[in-house]
Amino acid sequence: MATTEIVLKEKQVQQIKDICKQFNNESGELINVLHKTQSLFGYLPSEVQVVIAQELNMSLAKVFGVVTFYSYFTMTPRGEHPIDVCMGTACYVRGAEKVLEEFKRQLKIEVGETTLDGKFSINSLRCVGACGLAPVVIVGDKTYGAVTSADVKNILKEYENK
Amino acid sequence: MELIKVTIDNKVVEVEKGTTILGAAKKVNVDIPTLCHFKLHDMNIENKPGGCRICVVEVDGRKNLAPACATDCTEGMVIKSHSVRVINARKTVMELILSDHPFECLVCAKSGTCDLQSLAQQLGIRKIHFEGKKSSYRLDTSPSIIREMNKCIMCRRCEMMCNKVQTVGALSAINRGFDSVVSTAFEMNLKNSTCTYCGQCVSVCPTGALTEVDDTARIIRALADPSKTVIVQTAPAVRVALGEEFGMEPGTIVTGKMVAALRRIGFDQVFDTDFAADLTIMEEGSELLNRLGKHLAGDKTVKLPMLTSCCPAWVNFFEKQFPDMLDIPSTAKSPQQMFGAIAKTYLADKMGIKREDLVVVSVMPCLAKKYEAQRDEFKTNGNPDVDFSISTRELAHLIKQTIRDFDSLPDEDFDRPMGESTGAGVIFGTTGGVIEAAVRSAYELHTHKKLPRLNFEELRGLEGIREATIDFDGLPIKIGIAHGLGNARKLLEDIRAGRSHFHAIEIMSCPGGCIGGGGQPLHHGHSSIIKARQAAIYKEDAGKAIRKSHENPDIIKLYDEFLGTPLGEKSHHLLHTEYFNRKK
Structure with a gap:
């Protein structure tokens, strides 16, 4: 998986170590550690995973395996305004795929990618538990319901100058 | 122990609670095909992710089919192992697996020994009714192992190993x-990962996804080059497994036929790694006595236990995962590398040729030996001590390419001087063997008394971690043995924590030692094969006239004519090495 090479600052390494310590450096807490670390850094670059593997005393391949298994975890920095399109059953049958295609077309990126200016990223999720609002799109903290592909342009416009 | 009764194909069987349907079926000789499931009996090695769904069976009263490998029996269960529904389901599952598999059987390295291929035949698959996306992964080659993940079926056996x-x-x-x-x-x-090249992933892979790097073509080219003298050395574990590739019973000893075959293939001289194993004992045994003597005299700079160092995957393991403990293993090179170092100096001089014109080939039960041969520290001016290392499987291919009737070859002897060996050299091929060989010599060198016995049963067996105390004429020597790197890790962690009480520890990476090596004929999960090879090793040892390394006449001559004394300056230069921190 392509990932931007970064060098972690000492302080950042310490932050990761502290998170691991909160979970007693237990390998069984890997998902919680990854969750917390991603909320701190916004994503999980390989350098971060190396520290986590060391701290939890588990293989790097396993950590990478878990990071790539769960769609919530990402190895590329997410955009300032991350767009999550729900592709759960209800959203899917009500046209979520078309909505997703429209986001991809407008932003010229694929799922899992971030626009060059770092503003937007697209992710697809499986069911956010708001099936009554299907199809659902979440941008940052804001939820949009009954979205159609025609709405995509206006949604993006909201964030243009933010 | 609670017993429960189940019925499989109208046969009633009583099994212990917790037995799987697959286990119960085995008891009544009902054959349920499996693919992802893998078990080495008595060795605590099992893979049952229940993922492939080939072993499904019909259970009365249950709506869906049950995977036999991952479903426990319950009281009164009635099971059908080959109903129409079951057979159709298995075929569908197989076709779905094959729909994402490259059809390269004719040119695949695993063809003929592939579990996927033989199962497809067993199930009578003649057409794939599904067409879909195909996986596409880049080929990953390393010095020892090739990963061709387009052929992976996600059985996850390799991951388990x-x-x-x-x-x-x-x-x-x-x-x-x-x-x-x-x-x-x-x-x-x-090659950038923590991989040690032990090759255990290759030895359990049911398809051609994981294979060894094939060096046979390079050897054929070297043999055809008139400017080169090509010699070969064969490791102890090869002779007790090679016969399997030619349909012989596991445990058949084919030393003589193997030598004859290698001569007919065109090797100028056929030698024995066992000779170098005897040499290893001279150096490693002396090192142990040296370290022990200093330690007992109170020298705090000398560390004990001393760990053996002849297993190349083990060396990779501690260089990558325990770089703080590089001073604990013996500095003695492995037999393969000792052979190369002596061949390209002593032997080349005797033969009157330059080292560049001498090609040293090794036949090993191992894939990590390929990497070991390529290490920079085992080269002189870029010329490696061992030019090519091939596995037992590759040797079988080489023989099949060149000779038609391996079975009817006469028994021939190794060439001298580097073909003379003792029973101590032979047992290097099994877990417990290196340390037993070391004990046989170290005892006599230390006590200057004749050993009262030659067989040390307390050091033998297949338990993952074993320990024994050997009485060196009043001095109790505590010995530890581990095979399988997971077991080795336990002993290493004990040493690191200061909990280890051993003087010497033998470690081999592969379950069973070299007899279960990553380059051996595939055992397909039959631990009886590994046991038969082990029995054959001890049989070969028992049949040898000389069974102690220090009594090998050609070894004695080598020290007289060339090396001087064990741990001497020349030995230090040619037969010892150093280790590097390779942690990334």
Whole structure:
């Protein structure tokens, strides 16, 4: 998986170590550690995973395996305004795929990618538990319901100058 | 122990609670096909992710089919192992697996020994009714192992071996759904990962996804070059397994036929790694006595226990995972490398040729030996001490390419001087053998008394970790033995924590030692094969006229004519090495 090479600052390494310590450096807490670390850094670059593997005393391949298994975890920095399109059953049958295609077309990126200016990223999720609002799109903290592909342009416009 | 009764194909069987349907079926000789499931009986090695669904059976009163490998029997269960529904389901499952598999059987390295191929035949698959996306992964080559993940069926046997048994942690399942595959961290090349090249992943892979680097073509080219003298050395574990590739019973000893075959293939001289194993004992045994003497005299700079160092995957393991303990293993090179170092100096001089014109080939039960032969510290001016290392499987291919009737070859003897060996050299091929060989010599060198016995049963067996105390004429020597890197890790962690009470520890990476090596004929999960090879090793030892390394006449001559004394200056230069921190 392509990932931007970064060098972690000492302080950042310490932050990761502290998170691991909160979970007693237990390998069984890997998902919680990854969750917390991603909320701190916004994503999980390989350098971060190396520290986590060391701290939890588990293989790097396993950590990478878990990071790539769960769609919530990402190895590329997410955009300032991350767009999550729900592709759960209800959203899917009500046209979520078309909505997703429209986001991809407008932003010229694929799922899992971030626009060059770092503003937007697209992710697809499986069911956010708001099936009554299907199809659902979440941008940052804001939820949009009954979205159609025609709405995509206006949604993006909201964030243009933010 | 609670017993329960189940009925399989109208046969009633009583089994212990907790037995799987597959286990119960075995008891009444009902054959349920499996693919992802893998078990080495008595060796605590099992893979049952229940993922492939080939072993499904029909259970009365249950709506869906049950995977036999991952479903426990319950009281009164009635099972049908080959109803129409079951057979159709298995065929469908197989076709779905094959729909994402390259049809390269004719040119695949695993053809003929492939579990997937033989199962497809067994199930009578003649057409794939599904057409869909095909996986596409780049080929990953390393000095020892090739990963061709387009052929991976996600049985995860390799992942189990790498993580549970070996605790190497190079491989893991990554991604999900169609994209899931077994890979390294960040999909890096195997050679940059924590891989030790033990090859246990290769030895359990049911398809051609994991194979060894094939060096046979390079050897054929070297043999055809008139400017080169090509010699070969064969490791002890090869002679007790090679016969399997030619349909012989496991445990058949084919030493003589192997030598004859190698001569007919065109090797100028056929030698024995066992000779170098005897040499290893001279150096390693002397080192142990030296360290022991200093330690007992109170020298705090000398560390004990001393660990053996002849297993190349083990060396890779501690260089990558225990770089703080590089001063604990013996500095003695492995027999393969000792052979190369002596061949390209002593022997080349005797033969009157330059080292560049001498090609040294080794036949090993091992894939890590390929990497070992390529290490920079084992080269002189870029010329390696061992030019090519091939596995037992590759030797079988080489023989099949050149000779038609291996079975009817006469028994021939190794050439001298580097073909003379003792029973101590032979037992290097099994777990417990190196330390037994070391004890046989170290005892006599230390006590200057004749050993009262030659067989040390307390050092033998297949338990993952064993220990024994050997009385060196009043001095109790505590010995530890581990095979499988997961077991080695336990002993290493004990040493690191100061809990170890051993003087010497033997470590071999592969379950069973070299007899179960990553380059051996595939055992397909039959631990009886590994046991038969082990019995053959001890039989070969028992049949040898000389069974102590220090009594090998050609070894004595080598020290007289060339090396001087064990641990002497020349020995130090040619037969010892150093270790490097390779942690990334």
